[in-house]
Amino acid sequence: MVCVGDRIDTDMQEGFLRGHGTQVLDGQLVATECGLVERVNKLVSVRPLRQRYSAALGDIVIGRVTEVAGKRWRLDIGARQEVSLQLSSVDLPGGAQRRRTAEDEIKMRTIFKEGDLLSAEVQSLHADGSIALHTRSAKYGKLTGGDLLYVPAALVKRQKHHFTNLTTMGITMILGCNGMVWLAPTHEGSSAAASSTSAPEQTAAKAPASAAEREAVSKAANAVRLLASLSMNISPASLLNVCKVCAERGVQAKDMLTASFIGAMLEEESQQRLQTSL
Incomplete structure (x- = not known):
């Protein structure tokens, strides 16, 4: 940097x-x-580090529905261009594979409505600069029962898996290439393999989150905030490393953003980089 x-x-x-x-x-x-x-x-x-998100084909993004009009939804993903999700680019309830009809257009708000948060993939970039998304996979869809964080998009690198089940913490993490990070409790009994192929709302706990689950999400969220404040890349590995140092020093989630713990993280990171260079 x-x-x-x-x-x-x-x-x-x-x-x-x-x-x-x-x-x-x-x-x-x-x-x-x-x-x-x-x-x-x-x-x-x-x-x-600070700029509007510039989309690329295949990016995994998180966005919020701002408008339902015609045969498409408009979303805010923090991009420079207009973003839309066509009715033909989503899976219908029940997984039906057919042409969309006028009745489907009338019932669009039963799929996504204004204010809904969802994960999607960049399908195409048009000549006028607009962006088209799709959710034609079970792993994409509406996000509920979790915590949304905003970080600089430059800190989220494209990687093999943007949907990750952090089994040691019992949470599901979605890294949006547009700088939005989603954290939610993992549904009891789900596996890492299932979390990468199931819709996030299916992997989130159906019952109200327990105190332990809320504590785990809070700890992961503060780890992401700490990494962003230090302009460090955000990934499952870096998040788990912060939580590991937190556990070793007996620091609670509410104290992870204090100056003393930030200094401890800087010391830990400098030691790791020194050992790597040697």
């Missing part, structure tokens, strides 16, 4: 191409924005 004016190391590269967020001064490459350094072959650029 670099700040404005920081020198970007290019000594190990035989020539480089200046990308977005960089400038050459006195023969050295320096950052013109605060963000993360990205290298693609010889191209060096800086991706800002």
Whole structure:
């Protein structure tokens, strides 16, 4: 991560191409924005930490329905472009596979209505900049009974699995590429394999969450907030590492965002990076 004016190391590269967020001064490459350094072959650029989400095909996103109109839903996913979910791009109740009719259009609010939170996948990017989503899989759909967190999208990297069952904590985690993170108690008896193929509302506990489940979700949520405050990548591994340090030091969920514990996490992270470099 670099700040404005920081020198970007290019000594190990035989020539480089200046990308977005960089400038050459006195023969050295320096950052013109605060963000993360990205290298693609010889191209060096800086991706800002604070910016609107820029969608890519196949991204897993979390959004909130803002409007039901025509044969589509409009969603807010924090993107620069307009986002829509077509009626033809969702699974009908009961998993029926057929053409959508005028009756289905009338009953659209029985599937998703204004204010509903849901997970989806970016299906296509149109020439006018608009984004089309789809939920044609059992793992996508409405999200209920959990906690939604907003973090900079740059801290969430694309990975193999964005739906994760953290069995040691008893919670289900969804990492949205648009910087929205969903945490909910895992339904008793569900497995990691099931959580990656079942709708999130089916994996969430049907009964009201117990005190232990609320404590686990709160601890995971504060771990995500702590990682975001330190501009560290957010992943299941980094979240579990924070919770591990928390357990080792006997820190409760309500004390995870205090200055003393943040300092302890910085010390732990620096030691791990030092050991890795050695």
